[in-house]
Amino acid sequence: MAVTFVHVVLVLPGQILSLFPHKKNEWSAMSILIGFLVGFFGGLVGVGGAVIMIPFMVGIMKIGQHKAHGTSLVALVFTGVSGAITYALKGSVDIMASLLMAVTAVFAAR
Numbered sequence: 001m002a003v004t005f006v007h008v009v010l011v012l013p014g015q016i017l018s019l020f021p022h023k024k025n026e027w028s029a030m031s032i033l034i035g036f037l038v039g040f041f042g043g044l045v046g047v048g049g050a051v052i053m054i055p056f057m058v059g060i061m062k063i064g065q066h067k068a069h070g071t072s073l074v075a076l077v078f079t080g081v082s083g084a085i086t087y088a089l090k091g092s093v094d095i096m097a098s099l100l101m102a103v104t105a106v107f108a109a110r
Contacts, residue, residue, distance in 0.1 A: 029049075030061055034053065034057065034060065037052065049075065050073075050076055053076075
């Protein structure tokens with residue numbers, strides 16, 4: 001539920017609309033719909049938001065592939081932090097393993 005809230009309220013309407021010079025009413029409605037669908041299906045089947053979000057942005061909103069990836073990364077930062085905090089509060093995070101994976105992933109990403 002927190003992931004959907006972050007997508008719908010904080011990320012998509014603000015971040016996506018500020019990145020693309022189009023009519024705000026069109027982008028607002030579509031962004032909110034995509035955020036809701038990504039949160040719902042991502043939570044339902046347990047896949048990452050980008051797996052759903054990028055095809056929606058490219059296919060429905062007609063955003064270029066590179067912009068869709070960049071936009072997805074910005075949106076997923078917020079959902080990742082939200083999820084990490086939720087799991088950490090429940091004691092379900094191995095901090096050392098997380099740090100080791102994060103550091104190695106940063107170096108391997110390029």
